[in-house]
Amino acid sequence: xxxxxxxxxxxxxxxxxxxxxxxxxxxxxxxxxxxxxxxxxxxxxxxxxxxxxxxxxxxxxxxxxxxxxxxxxxxxxxxxxxxxxxxxxxxxxxxxxxxxxxxxxxxxxxxxxxxxxxxxxxxxxxxxxxxxxxxxxxxxxxxxxxxxxxxxxxxxxxxxxxxxxxxxxxxxx
Numbered sequence: 001x002x003x004x005x006x007x008x009x010x011x012x013x014x015x016x017x018x019x020x021x022x023x024x025x026x027x028x029x030x031x032x033x034x035x036x037x038x039x040x041x042x043x044x045x046x047x048x049x050x051x052x053x054x055x056x057x058x059x060x061x062x063x064x065x066x067x068x069x070x071x072x073x074x075x076x077x078x079x080x081x082x083x084x085x086x087x088x089x090x091x092x093x094x095x096x097x098x099x100x101x102x103x104x105x106x107x108x109x110x111x112x113x114x115x116x117x118x119x120x121x122x123x124x125x126x127x128x129x130x131x132x133x134x135x136x137x138x139x140x141x142x143x144x145x146x147x148x149x150x151x152x153x154x155x156x157x158x159x160x161x162x163x164x165x166x167x168x169x170x171x172x173x
Contacts, residue, residue, distance in 0.1 A: 005118070007072065010110040016078060017118065020069035020086070025056035027071075027081040036104050042139040043101045045161070062086070067096075068122050070115055072106070082106045085115040087123055087131060094129040098166075100142065112145050120149070120168060129169040134161045 006014045032040060032051040040048050051059070062069050069086035073079075082103040087096035098119070102112045123131065135142045137160055146153065152167040 007111065007114045007118075009106075009114070013075060013109070015075055015082065015106075015111060016073040017070055017115065018073070020060055020062060020071050020084065022057070022061045024071060024081060025053070025060040027079065028059055028084065029053075029056045031081045031084065031101065031103060034103060035101070039101070039104055039107075042136050042142070043099070045134075045136065059084075059086070068119070068126065070119055070122070072102075072111055072115055083111050083115055085112070085119045087119060087128065089128065090132075094127055096123060096128045096131055098131040098133040100145075107141060112141070113148060116145060116149065120151075124168055129167070131166045131168060133164045133166070134158065135164060136161050 005017045007017050008014050029051045032048065035043075037047065059069070067086065067088045069084060071081045072083035074082045083101065083106055085098070085100040087098050089096045098116075100112055100116060102115075120131070133142070133146060135146070143162065146164050146166065149166060154165045154167075156163050
C-alpha cells in the first residue's frame with residue numbers, strides 16, 4: 001500500500017491511511033495531548049504530559065528502511081492523526097520493534113488491527129521477519145490485537161510487561 005488508502009472500521013466509518021511524513025510531528029503531539037492519561041501510560045510505559053518537539057520529530061521522520069510508520073487520519077478532519085503504528089528495525093537485523101497508539105474514541109473499532117496488518121505487509125516487503133512488542137500487562141486491548149493477528153508468537157514476561165515476538169516469515173507466502 002504505497003499511496004493513501006482507506007480503512008473501513010467495524011462500524012462502517014472509513015478512515016484515510018497513509019505513510020507518516022516529517023510534517024506530522026505537530027499532529028502526533030496533538031494526538032498524545034487528546035489521549036487519556038491511561039492510553040498514554042500504556043503506550044509510553046509511564047505518564048507523559050506531552051510529546052516533546054524532539055520526540056515528535058523523531059517519530060515523524062522515518063527513513064523507510066530502518067523505520068516505517070502509518071498514520072490514520074480523522075475522517076472529519078484530515079489534519080488530525082487518530083492512530084499511528086510503527087516499527088523500528090533493530091540495527092541491520094531482520095527484526096524490528098513494533099508500537100502503536102490509537103486515539104481513545106477510535107479504540108475497539110478495528111483501527112489498530114487494520115493498521116497493524118498494513119504495517120506487517122510493509123515490514124515483509126522491506127525484509128523484516130520478526131516484530132517485537134513490549135506490552136504492559138494491563139494493556140488488554142494491545143494484547144488482544146497481537147493475539148488476533150494469527151501469526152506464530154512467543155512471549156515472555158519482562159518485569160510488569162509482556163514481551164511479544166511475532167514471526168512474520170511464516171505468515172508471508
